[in-house]
Amino acid sequence: MxxxxxxxxxxxxxxxxxxxxxxxxxxxxxxxxxxxxxxxxxxxxxxxxxxxxxxxxxxxxxxxxxxxxxxxxxxxxxxxxxxGLRASPTGTVRVSAFASGAQLLLPGLLARTAALPGVRVECSDDDVAQDAFVGLTDLIDVVIAHRPDGSPGWGGGVVVRPLLREPLDVAVAPTHPLAGRRVVEASDLVDEDWVAVREGFPVARVLAEVGALVGALGGTAPRVRHRINDFHVAAALVGAGHGVSLLPRYTFGADPRVRLVPLAGVRAGRRVEALVRRDKAERVVVRRVLAELTALAAQIAGEDAGAVADDADQGVSTSLPRA
Amino acid sequence: MxxxxxxxxxxxxxxxxxxxxxxxxxxxxxxxxxxxxxxxxxxxxxxxxxxxxxxxxxxxxxxxxxxxxxxxxxxxxxxxxxxGLRASPTGTVRVSAFASGAQLLLPGLLARTAALPGVRVECSDDDVAQDAFVGLTDLIDVVIAHRPDGSPGWGGGVVVRPLLREPLDVAVAPTHPLAGRRVVEASDLVDEDWVAVREGFPVARVLAEVGALVGALGGTAPRVRHRINDFHVAAALVGAGHGVSLLPRYTFGADPRVRLVPLAGVRAGRRVEALVRRDKAERVVVRRVLAELTALAAQIAGEDAGAVADDADQGVSTSLPRA
DNA sequence: CTGACGATGTAGCGTCACTGCATGGACGCG
DNA sequence: CGCGTCCATGCAGTGACGCTACATCGTCAG
Incomplete structure (x- = not known):
């Protein structure tokens, strides 16, 4: 055996x-x-x-x-x-993230871990469907994944460390009538064209909910004109006036191509979490990198808290064993 | 690794x-x-x-x-x-016991386990010093060990299952003046010759305590004439009038060579316990055999309870994991 | 029916762990 | 003080085991 x-x-x-x-x-x-x-x-x-x-x-x-x-x-x-009897952890850790999460977190993570001697972080970006994230943990130590706000979770065999909850704001072109608004109501969005992600990918369900709400008000289903998985492409389309979309706040808040306006009355957001297979979570280096990652995420979420009033719900903490 | x-x-x-x-x-x-x-x-x-x-x-x-x-x-x-998804456990289990314990328990254990199809029990007898019992668990699945009444225990890495507490009675020759007594006091034993076991072996400490008590009464240390590890040899010496000894009640209660008389006022006894290494304790067959062994021990102790009034202290139950 | 994919046997080969033997250090005894 | 003994550890040889490459069989799509 x-x-x-x-x-x-x-x-x-x-x-x-x-x-x-x-x-x-x-x-x-x-x-x-x-x-x-x-x-x-x-x-x-x-x-x-x-x-x-x-x-x-x-x-x-x-x-x-x-x-x-x-x-x-x-x-x-x-x-x-x-x-563990040795002084400091040493080794290389493979980290993977979905595209926008990678953009948001990986530079900061590399900056932080560069200060740790003997710790090497190897990054990759993998944008996969919702149910494929866990499978990545076979090949990669720390998988940064995302899922919509009240979705079931990830299943057993894997340790889940919540990183942050990123609100999804309505993205409109700078020239759009709603561009100057502080918040936008669902009723404001009736009769807009939408840029959405492909079915089966994490943010699709959120848009579906928002769409259902908007549709209920306007009497019609939301018009999804385009299916774009890459948020940068979506931002470009929105910026050029080809519709509105839902974009993550921290990643696109400062993007000049679009204006982000919080959506009032709807829980629109995605949970960004780190997935680690239970055995790999025992490695001291992995724990160290994970600590840096959560600290970084907390910092990012904290910076936002000062700027925009947001629901403080950060999700239940799925703690590591032997924390 | x-x-x-x-x-x-x-x-x-x-x-x-x-x-x-x-x-x-x-x-x-x-x-x-x-x-x-x-x-x-x-x-x-x-x-x-x-x-x-x-x-x-x-x-x-x-x-x-x-x-x-x-x-x-x-x-x-x-x-x-x-x-575990299969019907009944199968395999072979190696059981070892010290000599007198083997005589007391192994026949009954083999009789019981013979009724279990597919379960093979291989026996051996190993009489070793007190601190060598745990080492046996590397080679043998179930080690039946014994230790004096208030001794420290066995240390980590091993599961301890208490089997029974066997009282140690004073053994005298049938012709000895004390042979007819229902109980014997420590004061009765002043000025007797003793047959003891070698130093470092389980019953030695009990005899030392009894000896100290007797010595305190008589004003002199107990006279240890012979050092005999095999209880049968000791019984033969005692029966021939070469001294008195301490012998386990269940094993020698019916031996015609000696008369056993309970010792009043002194906690004289040995604990008989099964030692199993933690990993081996996970085997279903081993658990099954262990269950038979404890049942057998309980039966033996129960038969004695009717015959002689004995302290009911059977020791704290060190339970198995996932019992 | 044909082509592609996925799982599973077989032959060949490389690697790795074990045995046997030799070496070197540590204890005990004359 | 030197000798023999015991214990741990290197080194060469060998055998076994797991891997790759290739072939085969079954299944599904077009």
Whole structure:
């Protein structure tokens, strides 16, 4: 019963297939298949079952995969126990963020962590669909993810550290009649063209809610003219007068192309959170980087609090184990 | 960071040396040495230090060894999680007991477990010094150990399951003046020759206490004539009139060679307990055998309760995790 | 039916851990 | 003080195990 084989099995579960798991583990599909086969032989029971041309974990497989995380946690804790006696943490941490979150947080994070000797932070940006964020934690230590305001959460096996709640404001062109307003009511937005994100991506649901509200007032569904995932492209369209949109306040508050006006009476916002797989959360370096990240986020949220009156709801704190 | 290497390190700690650990792990000393060397290279710090011609774990080594148990527990729990979905536990369990405990418990245990299909129990008897019992848990799943009545305990890393408290009675020859008595006072024993066990073995301390009491009354230290570890040899000597001794009630109550008389006013007894290493305690089969063992012990203690009035103190219950 | 994808066996190969042996230091004994 | 013993640890050789590459089979889409 090798920890390596358990990891392979768990990855097959999280990635949803042998080939996908092999990609993450930097192996060939054959190797992964042999690992789980060996595990099945040792235990004398089936851990995977074929479904279509792919595979799925059986009940026993799921149970074993869940337990596998505990093994990795214990291993990581062992490393930490030995190295914890050393002075300061050392190592490299992989951080990933969705595009706008990366723009908002990564420069500051790199600036802060540059001051820590022996700590290397490697960044990447991955904009994926809502349900793909957790899968990224197999490859990346700290995944900065976002989700709309009252959405269910992320599921087990992963530690969630809330970073900030970023309000979504109505973005209009500087020449737009609403551009000078301090706040805007839903009723003001009847009969506007909208620039929205693609379905399945985090902010889509918020826009749908706002749209429903506006539609209820105006008697018609919101007119979504464009589907743009990149906020910068959306900002360019809005700035050129091709419609209005919802844009995150901290990231686009100072963008000259658009004016952001808070939306009154509607809870429009997204939660930005750091996702870390439980075993990786045991690494001392990861904890250190995570601490810097939360401090940075608190700083950003604090700067905004002085400028704009905002609901103070920062979400329930999902604390780290052994905080 | 291999779980196998961690086990090697931990065993070096518990067994107190590379060679001893190698014996337990069925390896050569060279292999064990290379395992810990690899661990040290990977972590970049010293885990062992030389002391005399042997080695000892450093602080970091101790920390890592302690964490290693958690890894093994997690691994074992993973096995159990997968196999727990199967109907009944299966496998072989190694049980060891000190000589008189083996005589008292092992036949009954084998009778009970014979009824369990797929469960094999392999027995052995190991009579070792007080502080060597825990070391046995590296090689044996369930170690039946004994210790005098108020002794400190066994230390960490091992699960303790109390089985029974066996009173120690004064053993005299059938022809001895005290043979017919219902109880015997300490004052009755002044000026007797004693048959004791070797120093460092479990019952030695009890005899020392009784001896001190007797000595205080008689004004002289107890005369220890013979040092006999095997209770059967001791019984033979006592039966032949070569002195008195302290013998466990359940094991020698029906022995024709001696008469056992309870000792009034002195807490003379030994605790019989099962020692299981934490990771092995996760195995379902081991739990099953342990359940049979405790039931058997309770039955034996119950039979005695009807015959002789005894203090009901059975010791604090050190419960198993996830009982 | 054909092409593509995904999982899984098989052959070949490289790597790694173990054994056997030799070395060096530490303790005990004559 | 030197000798033998014991213990830990290097080093060369070997065997086993896991990985890659390739081929095969089943499944789904067009």
């Amino acid at each position: 090798d920890a390596r084989a358990l990891t392979a099995l768990r990855t097959v579960g999280t990635q949803g297939g042998v080939t996908a798991a092999a990609r993450v583990l930097h192996l060939t599909p054959s190797a992964v298949s042999q690992q789980v086969a060996g595990l099945e032989r040792e235990l004398g029971l089936e851990l995977t079952e074929r479904v279509g041309r792919g595979v799925r974990l059986t009940a026993a497989g799921e149970a074993l995969a869940a337990a596998a995380v505990d093994v990795e946690v214990a291993l990581e804790r062992a490393r930490a126990a030995a190295q | 291999d779980a196998r290497a961690l086990t090697a390190l931990r065993t070096v700690g518990t067994q107190g040396g590379v060679t001893a650990a190698a014996r337990v792990l069925h390896l050569t000393p060279s292999a064990v040495s290379q395992q810990v060397a690899g661990l040290e290279r990977e972590l970049g710090l010293e885990l062992t230090e030389r002391v005399g011609r042997g080695v000892r774990l450093t602080a970091a080594g101790e920390a890592l060894a302690a964490a290693a148990v958690d890894v093994e527990v997690a691994l074992e729990r993973a096995r159990a999680a997968a196999q």
